[in-house]
Amino acid sequence: MSYAETRTTDDRRRRRLAVTGDATSPDPSEGPGGIARLRDRLGELPAASPWLPRTLWKRGVLGAAFGLALAVAGFLLVQPLSWAPAIAPVADHLLSGRQPVLFGYLTTVLWLVAAQFAGLVGWYRSHSERDFRGRYRVWAGLVLAFAGASFLAGTGVHQPLAAAVTPHLPESIWRPATVTWSAPLAGIGAWLWWRMDRDLRRGLAGLWLTRLAGATLLATGLGCLFAPELAREAWYPAAMLLGPIIGLGLLVLGLWLQACYVAYVCADPPEPASNGWVRNGLALISSLLRPWWPFGRPAAEVEEPEAKPTRRRKKADDEEPEAAPKRRRKPAAKSRRTTKSRTRVKPEVEEETVEDEEAAEESWEAEEESWDESAETPGETDEAWLEAATAPEPVSTKPAPTPPRNASPPASTADDDDDDDDRADGPHANADLFKGLSKRQRRELKRQLREQQRQRDD
Incomplete structure (x- = not known):
């Protein structure tokens, strides 16, 4: 809480105590003997x-x-x-x-x-x-x-x-x-x-x-x-x-x-009384005498508020963005990627009903149970899937095209950092392999891939 908010809260508390506070509450500014003096005063009343x-x-x-x-x-x-x-x-x-x-x-x-x-x-x-x-x-x-x-x-x-x-x-x-x-x-x-x-x-x-x-x-x-x-x-x-x-x-x-x-x-x-009989009587008399009051302002001089200028102002405000369009930034030069690009799908936030949430929870529970069963009793399907996933890609015999002299250096993006992380994990890294998995599942899969690679090397 900032200093201004604290000061405003203190002022409100003081006003509330001044209006609704107990008259017998001791004032701390009276010192250590304030309560005793207050009791003496109440006893003397x-x-x-x-x-x-x-x-x-x-x-x-x-x-x-x-x-x-x-x-x-x-x-x-x-x-x-x-x-x-x-x-x-x-x-x-x-x-x-x-x-x-x-x-x-x-x-x-x-x-x-x-x-x-x-x-x-x-x-x-x-x-x-x-x-x-x-x-x-x-x-x-x-x-x-x-x-x-x-x-x-x-x-x-x-x-x-x-x-x-x-x-x-x-x-x-x-x-x-x-x-x-x-x-x-x-x-x-x-x-x-x-x-x-x-x-x-x-x-x-x-x-x-x-x-x-x-x-x-x-x-x-x-x-x-x-x-x-x-x-x-x-x-x-x-x-x-x-x-x-x-x-x-x-x-x-x-x-x-x-x-x-x-x-x-x-x-x-x-x-203080908001409305007394004197004030009500004067208001009634003034309302009765107002039509016959000779010094009243004529109705022709009363200026009515015009609505057209406000509409024109609104139109002018709407035309301002069109007159001054936003400047577009020049896109950065595209560089040739040597690795396979990864596609990131941003999750769309939608309003789900209670039934959709329950269905999603049931599907997640079913997937977790299937993961637990596959981890306890690994079958032939898991080994085949791992072998297919860890198979080396065929090497292309075509020479890589040389970049032009005036080509701009590749821009560093978040995708290149992710590719570096995948290359650091080894030749078994694949974007589609880890897609849709949690961090814990990724670590477990990487550990299994490393063990299989060691067994093949031996």
């Missing part, structure tokens, strides 16, 4: 989040308990109850009023818990071996956004700031007291929510819970914006109290399940 259970039944129990606690809190906020005289002052302080104290504390705590789970998801996502674009950094922005929302929910400072800025705004703004603080928060929240939704597409449970949470919080924001029209409705105060609690509860639950997923299942980013 579950220890850093003891509140993330590994088993499903524990997650179900904790999720049900969390939902039940939120349901009880929402019921206490919405439904007025008659309390005992001993606890009535405390209950009235926590649950009475347009904005109960318990509601403010509850929303503040839920935003803080959501920020903590977002930071935990981002920390696990930062250990991914395939996040080449660094998409885990979006979770840092989510942590800051959730922490800021918790501060605003606990202090309510956004409303006094909006009231202070409202006199300096033009009168054309619709409901400036609410739009001043709701519009910036809605824009920032929509952008961050879209970024979070892109990174949650591996864990379906967390994805759909966060989507429901976003829809609930959006409906609550619209309720705040249209408060003058909806304040007369009997269900409006209860909806404005339950909406944030339900939305934040779904958000915390979705981030908690996503943290469990990236901690114990897969911390890699989701695969």
Whole structure:
């Protein structure tokens, strides 16, 4: 294997390991302590989040308990109850009023818990071996956004700031007291929510819970914006109290399940979607508007590919070999051979069927058996055949013609070499005698011929 092929194979192996390799495999470049450091890191991952259970039944129990606690809190906020005289002052302080104290504390705590789970998801996502674009950094922005929302929910400072800025705004703004603080928060929240939704597409449970949470919080924001029209409705105060609690509860639950997923299942980013609903919608709209688009290119200007020039090129290519014929080499001068020429038959390679191969094998086996029998019991036919083969050729009395003076020297060929080998074997050499025999049979025949010649000389 050449150097280029080896380098290509190494590059393919690196890409395959980067895409399908195990994230827990140690890197040999870390040194002798790489495996130990990797084990320590894997041991620290579950220890850093003891509140993330590994088993499903524990997650179900904790999720049900969390939902039940939120349901009880929402019921206490919405439904007025008659309390005992001993606890009535405390209950009235926590649950009475347009904005109960318990509601403010509850929303503040839920935003803080959501920020903590977002930071935990981002920390696990930062250990991914395939996040080449660094998409885990979006979770840092989510942590800051959730922490800021918790501060605003606990202090309510956004409303006094909006009231202070409202006199300096033009009168054309619709409901400036609410739009001043709701519009910036809605824009920032929509952008961050879209970024979070892109990174949650591996864990379906967390994805759909966060989507429901976003829809609930959006409906609550619209309720705040249209408060003058909806304040007369009997269900409006209860909806404005339950909406944030339900939305934040779904958000915390979705981030908690996503943290469990990236901690114990897969911390890699989701695969990029080839076709989304936005892309499909734009493609459909463009296909419908294309016939009426006034700036399209006219059909007359579209140049069609011509096939005739290609045909002419092909003809020209075909005529090139005829215009430049190949040069023929001058044949070498023929020399008179003093020995009998041997005819060589080149074996023709043909495609044989299975039956022809079996027949050929049977014929070879039969010939080998006949050779073995003749070697064990030599008969009179073999001796006669050997005598006829070893009979000396009659000597010609005609004088050999003299070659001309300008005759070229004989060309050395492979046939002359074979004739020299035959002459070296003795006067018994004959081309037809050894034709069709293997090397072993030729050696055996030559040995028998030499023995017979020695017996005749004696």
